Amino acid sequence: MASINSNIRGKKLFKSGSSDQAATKGGDGEITISSEKATELNALTDISEIFNDEALYQSNKFLLKQIEDLRLDLEELHAFVKDFMGTSSTKGATGSFTSGDKSAKSVTVDKGVITQIK
Secondary structure, eight states, rough: OBBOOOOOOOOOOOOOOOOOOOOOTTTTSEEOOOHHHHHHHOOOTHHHHHSSHHHHHHHHHHHHHHHHHHHHHHHHHHHHHHHOOSSSTTEEEEEEEEEETTTTTEEEETTTEEEEOO
């Protein structure tokens, strides 16, 4: 059974290839880039340069907004799944919600399956 981590982490958009390799899309759908570019991208820790350089900011502001929107959506989805299902698909979880008639309901989930609603 699968487990969900307690923190949010991103899926890689690329993988490292050989030195000076041109970017290519493999049969697995992953993009392989040169080891030099991968090393440079993996070392990035501070996005403030984009915000501090007006030309970079202007050319990337729409992408920055989309990335932030996606991050917020993912954060909400992660919180929902973690609260509703727990952090492991082999353990149960109990949560509550308000139904359409405004009454509180309790939900029990076991191995990803709703087993009880009270």
